[in-house]
Amino acid sequence: MRRVALDGPLIVGGGLAGLSAALECAPRKALLITPAPLLDACSSAWAQGGMAAALAEADSPALHAADTVAAGGGLVDGAAARALTDRGAETVAWLAGLGAPFDRDAHGRFAVSREAAHAVARVARVGGDGAGRAILSALVVAARAAEHLDIWEDARLLALIRADSGRVVGAVVERGGRRVEILAPAVVLATGGIGGLYAVTTTPAALKGEGLAIAQAAGADILDPEFVQFHPTALDIGRDPAPLATEALRGEGARLVDRDGGFLLGADAEADLAPRDQVARAVHRAVTEGRGAFLDTRRAIGDRVARDFPALFAAAMSAGIDPRVSPLPVAPAAHYHMGGIAADTDGRTSVAGLFAVGECAATGVHGANRLASNSLLEAAAFGRRAGRVAATEVAAANGPRLAPHIGAELTAAALAQLRQGMSRWAGVERDASGLGRLIDLIDRLDADAPGAPALAAARMVAEAALERRESRGGHARSDFPDTNSEARHTRLTGAPLPAIPKKTAA
Incomplete structure (x- = not known):
């Protein structure tokens, strides 16, 4: 097996979290690996709604944190939520400085929209519903130009390597049909979510939670894996993955109705902006009961849908449905994993030398139900923090290494x-x-x-x-x-270290 020894961190994953971590490792050398070309097969590029941050005068990080806690079903870590929301404005500004073309208003300020369970408009968008790909594209350009960063776009993680102390000291990857052993002072997992485990998902099918399993096999704890968020408005047009109808449509007044035009969650104008779990269940029940579920954009958005939400418009028209004329058939789809590898806001896991960021991590900010558009913020804000900390790790001394579990x-x-x-x-x-x-x-x-x-x-x-x-x-x-009455976390402990055989007397 070929062996590569790094002086700096190994980052596994080329989405927003992985790229943010990799850029912040500078000036320490780092290697980023991904199984597909950058911008392919990662959820960040598919995110439509945008990035939540307290950018408006009527908003504040404290209010953003309060909304995050309220949406999370009693399982949000308040300190982690505040650590996230305190960095909202600076994270958006950092990304804009790298070239992310956030929408602006007539005064040059970041344009924001409202999404479900947010008290105020605070979601910064790009091109209506193209935020993820536009933001990620700016980071890809920066990463390719970064002198401290090497990128392999054809390498897949197979296992983590541990020293006999339990510390993670590298990884085994597959590249070009051959296995490569990479030794590194720190490994940052940014391997994405689990949407590909579901037949109906809005995420790339390649994301099957393998990072979670590989981390647990190397001793890392897993937090709250049962909490999966189902986006209530995936277009029900027989595609895999299912195209997403961004929540911003409902933020602008689009309504969820059954085939007879009855409101799924009630006539109140705010009803369709309830937390995602509530909306997803209402849509699910309407579908299973045979009433059907549809997103009606005609009255609130009308002809603007083609200009303001081009991704949604193109997907609908490709299926022969004109949202200016007809309501859109929708169904819930696996969209985001709130659970993941237990990690703090710096990305540290329960295993020395191993970090986790983005959707594969569970940092406590999402609890049982993620607040809309907090995921891109978390990926960038905490990804940056993890990159800085991982870059300070020192390589473990040479010594015995445990056989990796593949x-x-x-x-x-x-x-x-x-x-x-x-x-x-x-x-x-x-x-x-x-x-x-x-x-x-x-x-x-x-x-x-x-x-x-x-x-x-x-x-x-x-x-x-x-x-x-x-x-x-x-x-x-x-x-x-x-x-x-009591909110409790699920914590799955990582695989224990194998027993070391005792020496017997001669």
């Missing part, structure tokens, strides 16, 4: 079975019977592909969902519809 690969047919099972039994609404069937399916698939990271990630979601006998935030149990 799981099997799922076949395409097995992955399809898993995705169908996850959508059916670990979707918007769950119960013990369905979750038990899902775990049985995972067991059967694991017999043919032992230790496959995608299966390990799916098992975390299913088993934690089965154990959480309540409904809270994005986790809804039809057999346990009430919310417990």
